[in-house]
Amino acid sequence: MPVRTLTIWLIALLACAAPAAAQKRIALSFDDVPRGRGAFLTPDERTDRLIAALKRARVRQAVFYVNPGRLADPDGVNGEAHVAAYVAAGHVIADHSFSHLHLNATSTDAYLADIDRSQAWLKGRPGYRPWFRFPFLDEGGKDKAKRDAVRAGLKARGLANGYVTVDGSDWNMEALTIAAVKAGKTIDRAALKAFYVETLVGAANFYDDLARRTLGRSPAHVILLHETDLAALYIVDLVKALRKDGWEIVTADEAYADPIAGIEPDVPSANGPRTELMAWEKGLPAPRWYKSDSVEEANRMFAERVLHEEVKQP
Numbered sequence: 001m002p003v004r005t006l007t008i009w010l011i012a013l014l015a016c017a018a019p020a021a022a023q024k025r026i027a028l029s030f031d032d033v034p035r036g037r038g039a040f041l042t043p044d045e046r047t048d049r050l051i052a053a054l055k056r057a058r059v060r061q062a063v064f065y066v067n068p069g070r071l072a073d074p075d076g077v078n079g080e081a082h083v084a085a086y087v088a089a090g091h092v093i094a095d096h097s098f099s100h101l102h103l104n105a106t107s108t109d110a111y112l113a114d115i116d117r118s119q120a121w122l123k124g125r126p127g128y129r130p131w132f133r134f135p136f137l138d139e140g141g142k143d144k145a146k147r148d149a150v151r152a153g154l155k156a157r158g159l160a161n162g163y164v165t166v167d168g169s170d171w172n173m174e175a176l177t178i179a180a181v182k183a184g185k186t187i188d189r190a191a192l193k194a195f196y197v198e199t200l201v202g203a204a205n206f207y208d209d210l211a212r213r214t215l216g217r218s219p220a221h222v223i224l225l226h227e228t229d230l231a232a233l234y235i236v237d238l239v240k241a242l243r244k245d246g247w248e249i250v251t252a253d254e255a256y257a258d259p260i261a262g263i264e265p266d267v268p269s270a271n272g273p274r275t276e277l278m279a280w281e282k283g284l285p286a287p288r289w290y291k292s293d294s295v296e297e298a299n300r301m302f303a304e305r306v307l308h309e310e311v312k313q314p
Contacts, residue, residue, distance in 0.1 A: 024208055024247045026221040027255035028054075028062040028239075029164065030231065031096055031133060031171075033086075034070050034079035038174060038229030039181040043075050047082040049232040051089045057239035063252035064227065065096035065133045065162065068121035087127030092252060094131035094162050095122055103138045108146050112153045119157065131162035131256065137224075139270035147270045160261065163274040164224040165211065168203035169292050170196070174228040176302045185307055192306045196234045197241045199298075200225075203290040204242065207275045210288060214279045220250055220258040224273070 030050075034043060041049065054062060064086050071079040083093055098117035101110075115132065122128050132154055139161075140147030154161065173196060180187055200223065208218050225231055239249060265277035276288045292298045303309040 024204075024218055024221075024245075025250045025255070026166065026204060026223055026242065026247050027250050027252045028059060028225060028235075029065065029133070029162070029222050029252060030062060030225050030227045031065045031135075032070075032100070033064045033066045033093075033096070033227050034073075034076045034082055035227040036073070036075045039177045041229045041232060043082070044078060046227070046229055046232045047085055050227070050235065051085060053232060053235045054091070055089065057236045057249075059235075059239060059249055060090060061251035061253065062091045063129065063131070063162070064091060064093050065131075066093050066118070066122060067096050067098065067100050068118050069098040069100070084126075087125075092127045092129050093122065093125065094129045094133065095119060095159065096133045096162075097135055100135045102136055103134065103146065103150065104141045104143070108149045108153070111150060115153070115157065115159075119159075129252070129256075130159050132159040133162035133164075137164065137167070137272055141271050142269045144266075144270075151264060160256065161264075162256070163222065163261075165219065165221040165260075165273050165275045166200075166204045166207045166223040167273045167293060168200040168223075168290060169295070169298055170200065170224075170228065170230065171226050172292075172295055172298050173199070173302065174226065174230055176299065176306075177230065180307060188306055188308060191308075192230070193234050193237055195302065195305050196230050197238050199292045200238055201241050201245055203292060204247065205245070206290045207273060210279050210284070211275045213284060214275070214282050215260070219260045220255040221275075222252065222255045 037043060038046065064083070066083055070076045087093060095115065095118050098114045098121070101114055103111055140150060177187065177192065204221065204223060208221065211219055211221075242249065260274060260278070263274070263278060265274065265281040267277050267280045270277065272289065279288045292301075300311050303311050
């Protein structure tokens with residue numbers, strides 16, 4: 001065999017032998033459907049633009065976590081049609097509770113009853129998946145008895161934990177944008193897009209590194225996003241940036257088939273991304289959360305980069 005042919009053959013063989021764990025994979029998930037009015041779009045416009053953007057970004061399947069109790073809100077008008085439109089576009093839906101309760105402030109019985117109300121609306125609908133996402137990622141906090149009781153309640157109902165592994169606190173970016181618009185401040189829209197994209201790509205890489213140090217591999221990740229105007233406007237840019245950074249966008253079905261779906265971390269306070277909780281359980285030192293998950297730090301960066309305001313350091 002000629003030397004050049006042999007070299008090419010060996011390179012191809014080594015490429016095939018590369019561990020699959022080296023590939024960074026991530027699924028998109030959107031909370032709080034239907035979400036309240038944002039800074040720039042009506043709820044109808046937002047749904048239409050988000051569906052079109054996901055198609056343009058070649059995202060085959062994302063998961064939308066629904067709060068059926070919000071369908072009766074003023075901004076929930078047409079919410080059922082929005083949910084159906086996401087499913088018709090190839091995406092799936094799952095449970096985010098009926099009323100978006102905080103488990104820390106709710107009794108176990110009331111919390112499970114609220115889930116039963118959301119299940120009554122969701123089960124049997126096209127695109128439904130038996131996943132439950134804890135509002136605020138609050139799985140009971142420091143109350144281990146409540147945590148375990150709700151975990152048992154989910155299993156009894158045939159529901160799996162719709163955990164996240166990546167969180168960039170996009171909800172806070174949206175809140176800051178809405179507040180700036182209401183205050184009549186000038187928003188640098190190009191800077192806002194860059195801030196949104198860079199923050200979420202940075203969060204993905206931070207939590208992937210945390211997972212690799214915890215598990216010794218990169219799991220299939222699930223990023224926490226919300227049904228916001230920012231997502232509708234910038235999801236194409238986010239997906240493009242993730243792919244450029246080496247990420248493969250996978251379906252929610254694939255992500256939740258990862259072995260970490262069966263892990264239930266036992267930590268002093270059950271609240272946060274699964275990657276953070278697993279790292280805490282293993283004893284990795286803090287900080288185990290991305291910088292934008294610190295509201296104070298995120299607010300400072302937003303003011304400086306998006307509003308071009310001078311912020312005094314403490």
